[in-house]
Amino acid sequence: LWDILSSQQIHLCDFAIHRITRLAHHDMDKMLNYFQSYSGLESFSLKGPIWYDPSLYDSYAIKFYENVLPKHVETLVKLELKPEFESKWCFGVDNINVLRRCKRLRSLWVKVD
Numbered sequence: 001l002w003d004i005l006s007s008q009q010i011h012l013c014d015f016a017i018h019r020i021t022r023l024a025h026h027d028m029d030k031m032l033n034y035f036q037s038y039s040g041l042e043s044f045s046l047k048g049p050i051w052y053d054p055s056l057y058d059s060y061a062i063k064f065y066e067n068v069l070p071k072h073v074e075t076l077v078k079l080e081l082k083p084e085f086e087s088k089w090c091f092g093v094d095n096i097n098v099l100r101r102c103k104r105l106r107s108l109w110v111k112v113d
Helices: 002-007 020-036 054-072 094-100
Strands: 016-019 043-047 078-082 109-112
Touching: 002 020, 020 054, 054 094
Parallel strands: 016 043, 043 078, 078 109
Antiparallel strands: none
């Protein structure tokens, strides 16, 4: 899916995934690469993953906050990050600066660690 969207230069404005299972975790990197490839996302909602591998879980969060979110700070209106576990996905000193740059943000749901 992510390779097709990228190759066809299809840029989503709204995205929501309500559960990332262990079977889908290998697509996380492709998904993050896709959202890193363009600007203009207005709504992003992610719940999960429901599995816990500290190194992968945190590395995906770091990639999201350092590489993906900065591409969308000018357009993002809604951001929901609902991790199942305390991790780098949670609100903290590591991500406050990039969240602060989201000037159009009207709805924010981020778990506090």
